Amino acid sequence: MPDVHAKLSPSSSHRWLNCTKSFDLIESAKVPEQTAGLAAEEGTLAHAVLENLMKQALGKVSAAEFKAERKRLAEEAEKLLGRPAISEMEQFASGQVEFILDILRDDPTALVLIEQRVWVSEQCFGTADAIVISGDTMYVVDYKYGVGLPVSAVENSQLLLYGAGALRIWELVYDIQTVELHIFQPRLRSHSEYVVTADELRSWVDTKVLPAIDEINSSTGSFCPSDKICQWCPAKAVCSARANAMWGFLLQEGMLTDD
Template sequence: MNYGERFMPSQHAVLSASSSNRWIHCTPSARLEERVPEQASIYAAEGTVAHAKAEQKLTNWKEGHPRRKVKCEDGEMDEATTAYRDYVVEVFNEEKKKCEGTELYVEVQLDLTPWIPGGFGTADAIVVSDDTLHVIDLKYGKGVPVDAPHNSQLMLYGAGALNQFEMYFDFDQIKLHIFQPRLDHISTYDMYVDDLTTWLAMVVKPSADMAWKGEGKQKPGEWCRFCKVKGNCKARAEQIQQMNERYKQLDAMLLTDDEVAQILPMLPDVKAWTKDIEEFALNQALNGTHYDGYKVVEGVSRRKIVDQEMVMSMLDKEGYSKEAYMKAPELKTITALEKLVGKKHFSELTEGCIEKPQGKPVLVPVTDRRPEWQSGIDDFKDEKEED
């Protein structure tokens, strides 16, 4: 019997497991995000390739061909996916010592519709034995460590796996694993089946029902980080305004130490919000939106040496020592070299060896003296992170 038979979804999940932390806390977010088209991300593309390589390596091992070569042009990716394979194999072998009937399944699509309308997800690896269910998730990103405890995405994968395998196995416990090789980070979380089913009934299902209908109240929080509408979300703006109003009412002309201590934890949210709304406004302006008092101009760019060998050769001919123009293992900055040689003479010596790339567009007040941006906008479409 094929215990690992896959549930094949017919369309993209509105309430995805990967965004569950967001729509569980902020139920309207899923329908709000539907209005924003997906944008390609180099990080998401890199993650997709890494998962494919990891799947091939693990499948080769499972089929009895552990030495079969999986071509991987990126050396770091090759090491990371091999480390992931070895970790899954280690989990499997440890479980096999306790239960001869232990099974390993790779890239299993899971039905989450008992709790989430149209819900599904894909588990990278599942190890099942008589009493324990292991769900292992590869995270290829290296931005921030991802932890397994109370990770809603991984808990939903655990729920889907439990639903799929519980008729064949009598699980007492579920063990969730995050394997993040580029950060040397491994995180695990043990759950009892009863605790998971309670969470599904009390938290997930009510939130999913509201999110599916686009109902509920917006709630800003750390889950806003990858939200598509974070830049123009009114709830986030109101939160910042409320913080501002609160501190306008301070009686003292100067903040006390306690008041500073209260403000400090809020600063990351303020900084993140201002950055998000600046990026949103620039994107809108590049696509034709006019903001009174503002215009798009070319931003500052730095000159760069495109032929270091030629510059080094000319400096040698001019009699300068390597100690004078090098800062191991490369040339000193252009400003430092201009100071060494003289700005005009350096410009003459290095003609054709230095270029100044076009600066990226920035949104500035109309009083800025720089001319309005005229280049094509497509080169600077906003790029975002993923898995």
């Protein structure tokens, strides 16, 4: 899988799109990004299992190549989790595989791209788990292996950015009118979807994404603290805007006094 990281990654876009000053704070405070824990390592491994299954289903690898990669992944999974887990991971991944194969059954000419790098700008790029184009519809499919809260595809900025990046490339070849976003989170039995038109997606990039990137690059952004925006921010412990917002909330609720 690609290991080059974007300055403005789609996965953290809910923060930087809405709190454009947070990037300056993270850099000035020299706050390291959060290190990957066991759940993140397990998720990376689960994505590799999904990718291997998809390549087999699409005939992109030989039987010998599939088995060799499966053996390697099985060993990694057992080492990481302390138990055999490859069959369970494959079972969880099968729903997304079947979803894509169903599109192909309806349209054998559909284009299927796995682990596709897409760019919105020089600083904003990422790797989509799957991009599928059938007729005038482009599907952006994302796999979440977590067992926390279900992740909604509705107005999901990470998937919207993947879709916008893919649209920049493939609208030159296909007459894409509709973009469907899909998030599979099989361990929570969740499949969320959201549909936008290609025009709506382009407008969102022009009115929301590019202005936010300009603010970040020119250091003219603003803070916008909230529970959701601050949740995964590595600088939240040293953010005065967040502290002031929390203080104001406690005063408003009568939990503190300003004496």
